[in-house]
Amino acid sequence: MSGATATLVPASTRTATPAVELIGVNKWFGHFHVLKDIDLRVAEGEKVVVCGPSGSGKSTMIRCVNQLEHQQEGRVVIHGRAFGESAQKDEEIRRDIGMVFQQFNLFPHMTVLENCTFALTWVKHLPKAEAEAIAMSLLERVHIPEQAKKYPLQLSGGQQQRVAIARALCMRPRIMLFDEPTSALDPEMINEVLEVMVELAESGMTMMVVTHEMGFARKVADRVIFMDQGEIVEDAPPDVFFANPRYDRTRLFLSQIL
Amino acid sequence: MPDEARLAAADQPLVFRPKPERPPPTSSIGVLGWMRANLFSSVSNALLTLLGAYIAIVFFTAIINWALVDAVWEASNRRECLDRVGRAGACWPGVIAWIPNLLYGLYPKDQVWRINIAFLILVAWALPLWLPRVRSKVGIGLSAVLLYPFLASYFFHGGAKDLLWTALIALGMAAFAGVWLTTLSERATGLPFGAAIARLTGAPEDDEAATRTRARIAYAVLYLVAVGVTTQWSLSEVSTRYWGGLFLTLVISGFGITFSLPAGVMLALGRRSQMPFISLCSTAFIELFRSVPLITILFMFNTMLPLFLPVGVEVNRLVRAIVAVCLFAAAYMAEIVRGGLQAIPRGQYEAASAVGLGFWQSTALVIMPQALKIMIPTIVGNFIGLFKDTTLVSIIGLFDLLSMARAVGEDTTWLGLFLEPFFFITMIYFVFCFLMSQYSLNLERRLGAGQRR
Numbered sequence: 001m002s003g004a005t006a007t008l009v010p011a012s013t014r015t016a017t018p019a020v021e022l023i024g025v026n027k028w029f030g031h032f033h034v035l036k037d038i039d040l041r042v043a044e045g046e047k048v049v050v051c052g053p054s055g056s057g058k059s060t061m062i063r064c065v066n067q068l069e070h071q072q073e074g075r076v077v078i079h080g081r082a083f084g085e086s087a088q089k090d091e092e093i094r095r096d097i098g099m100v101f102q103q104f105n106l107f108p109h110m111t112v113l114e115n116c117t118f119a120l121t122w123v124k125h126l127p128k129a130e131a132e133a134i135a136m137s138l139l140e141r142v143h144i145p146e147q148a149k150k151y152p153l154q155l156s157g158g159q160q161q162r163v164a165i166a167r168a169l170c171m172r173p174r175i176m177l178f179d180e181p182t183s184a185l186d187p188e189m190i191n192e193v194l195e196v197m198v199e200l201a202e203s204g205m206t207m208m209v210v211t212h213e214m215g216f217a218r219k220v221a222d223r224v225i226f227m228d229q230g231e232i233v234e235d236a237p238p239d240v241f242f243a244n245p246r247y248d249r250t251r252l253f254l255s256q257i258l
Numbered sequence: 259m260p261d262e263a264r265l266a267a268a269d270q271p272l273v274f275r276p277k278p279e280r281p282p283p284t285s286s287i288g289v290l291g292w293m294r295a296n297l298f299s300s301v302s303n304a305l306l307t308l309l310g311a312y313i314a315i316v317f318f319t320a321i322i323n324w325a326l327v328d329a330v331w332e333a334s335n336r337r338e339c340l341d342r343v344g345r346a347g348a349c350w351p352g353v354i355a356w357i358p359n360l361l362y363g364l365y366p367k368d369q370v371w372r373i374n375i376a377f378l379i380l381v382a383w384a385l386p387l388w389l390p391r392v393r394s395k396v397g398i399g400l401s402a403v404l405l406y407p408f409l410a411s412y413f414f415h416g417g418a419k420d421l422l423w424t425a426l427i428a429l430g431m432a433a434f435a436g437v438w439l440t441t442l443s444e445r446a447t448g449l450p451f452g453a454a455i456a457r458l459t460g461a462p463e464d465d466e467a468a469t470r471t472r473a474r475i476a477y478a479v480l481y482l483v484a485v486g487v488t489t490q491w492s493l494s495e496v497s498t499r500y501w502g503g504l505f506l507t508l509v510i511s512g513f514g515i516t517f518s519l520p521a522g523v524m525l526a527l528g529r530r531s532q533m534p535f536i537s538l539c540s541t542a543f544i545e546l547f548r549s550v551p552l553i554t555i556l557f558m559f560n561t562m563l564p565l566f567l568p569v570g571v572e573v574n575r576l577v578r579a580i581v582a583v584c585l586f587a588a589a590y591m592a593e594i595v596r597g598g599l600q601a602i603p604r605g606q607y608e609a610a611s612a613v614g615l616g617f618w619q620s621t622a623l624v625i626m627p628q629a630l631k632i633m634i635p636t637i638v639g640n641f642i643g644l645f646k647d648t649t650l651v652s653i654i655g656l657f658d659l660l661s662m663a664r665a666v667g668e669d670t671t672w673l674g675l676f677l678e679p680f681f682f683i684t685m686i687y688f689v690f691c692f693l694m695s696q697y698s699l700n701l702e703r704r705l706g707a708g709q710r711r
Binding site: 066068091094095097098099101103105106107108109118119122123164167168170171 | 603605606608609610611612613614615616619623624627628631705
């Protein structure tokens with residue numbers, strides 16, 4: 001695993017600069033105030049789990065991190081580089097961030113392998129053989145190299161989500177975002193995805209995970225964040241978060257999902 | 259039993275064994291099973307089946323008797339036909355005598371080979387698209403759409419050519435040669451023509467720049483040869499006034515079909531654009547052309563366009579008709595494409611941009627392939643409609659297939675012979691449209707392989 005770690009996150013790039021910084025982020029959908037004064041720092045290599053009731057803004061917040069959603073106020077800074085300078089620079093910053101979605105969002109008209117090599121070919125312009133070698137090594141990491149020639153819709157949900165993880169890792173991101181990665185899965189398949197995520201966490205990747213899998217949070221999170229009504233209510237290490245949350249709102253939420 | 263099972267479960271779990279699968283009952287499979295299920299499932303359905311069969315038989319025997327059994331095949335004028343069978347049988351000699359005109363209009367008989375050759379070139383141009391082991395299919399398809407028209411228009415029209423025209427015709431010719439050289443070299447060596455030439459002339463294997471330079475030189479030589487051939491080559495001029503029949507129909511609809519899809523894609527993207535000016539222009543264009551009947555547009559282009567052009571500039575009537583048809587078709591296509599785009603979930607855009615693709619890349623490589631695939635039935639339906647709509651050009655004095663068919667009955671020898679030519683061109687239209695729709699079904703099946711839920 002350490003070899004893979006080295007290729008994913010070169011040691012030289014680890015610095016004291018936080019991997020992700022949200023500074024005074026505010027966002028509205030129409031008149032609805034989704035994110036209220038969000039301030040958040042995630043250090044390099046840190047794993048942060050975000051939870052909260054639906055509509056609390058947790059997905060919107062994580063989608064602001066790679067600018068799939070644009071905030072109206074505040075700044076998003078990745079490894080010391082702020083978004084919003086120019087479209088081209090934004091693209092470059094975004095390449096450091098991989099994302100895994102609730103609905104997998106694999107490209108249905110491409111095979112599993114093509115899904116993974118696609119960005120390598122078209123964004124990084126690697127030769128086909130090299131791109132396929134990288135893709136296969138990552139499909140092995142998520143334990144499905146044998147499905148490479150199939151189309152996504154021929155796979156189970158758990159397998160599709162693992163392909164989605166491999167696809168994101170192909171671009172060698174330094175940060176991985178997970179937006180409810182197991183919410184659309186049948187219960188039998190949740191574990192195979194979580195296992196892959198745990199392995200990824202052990203390899204030292206910076207991760208932000210929106211999930212309600214509290215077992216996962218306990219196991220890998222450095223911090224657990226609880227959001228409600230567009231605000232970060234609680235931000236604590238998992239042992240404190242689960243044993244002794246400060247706010248009643250957090251306690252109520254935990255009593256409902258645990 | 260349940261008690262026993264529960265007791266057993268207490269210390270050792272029962273082993274679950276699925277039941278073996280049995281074949282379905284014989285009455286539900288095979289031809290008889292199918293007929294019972296679909297044709298004679300109840301008394302009323304059986305009656306309907308028999309009634310339907312009776313109507314079909316009466317209808318088709320009547321047509322076959324008229325068109326084949328009682329028909330006259332040899333006669334020198336319509337009078338003769340009527341004297342022999344009256345109106346009970348078809349009078350085919352008139353149609354047969356007019357077939358050259360139905361196919362080519364008034365195109366000079368001794369020049370018709372040019373149309374045939376150009377048509378064969380198109381077939382040969384597209385043929386590599388269906389051959390295995392040919393990899394540059396996108397390039398071949400694009401070259402056919404973009405460059406074939408130059409070559410074909412010289413075949414069709416001929417006449418004097420200035421410098422620019424010569425260059426364009428030569429481009430078409432070189433592209434055709436290039437397509438086949440690439441096809442042959444890819445089937446033989448797996449390399450496209452340029453790279454194969456580079457390899458043959460001894461470019462170092464690992465030096466991509468050298469290979470590319472030599473490939474470019476090879477293509478440049480090919481083009482110069484084509485220019486040389488073009489300057490030596492001359493065909494007599496056949497004015498578009500003499501174009502007609504099926505040939506004219508295919509020219510107009512061919513332009514309309516190949517233009518409307520890319521233009522429709524651009525308009526649809528324009529309409530969805532977040533830039534207000536582009537969105538406004540696209541929307542205005544689409545709504546304007548969609549809200550006006552094609553006949554009106556043809557009239558406008560035919561009679562009013564010359565008023566807006568500077569004095570001395572004259573645009574050919576056929577060109578005016580083609581432009582009108584293209585713009586009209588593009589507006590319709592734009593709305594079809596927009597519908598397809600809306601069916602693609604937002605997540606696909608997000609996933610594409612999350613792996614670092616820009617707008618054009620994600621549109622061309624992720625969104626469009628999926629959208630076009632689900633739109634195939636509608637797009638081909640639109641093509642078929644367009645093919646048939648070209649009959650409207652007859653009202654601005656172009657002699658398409660339909661007008662030529664009408665002309666048969668106005669010929670003094672065959673005066674009043676209308677039904678047979680119409681029957682004949684109905685068959686022609688049917689064959690073309692049916693082939694298009696079958697091709698679209700085939701395309702759907704192939705593209706859908708492995709991607710169905």
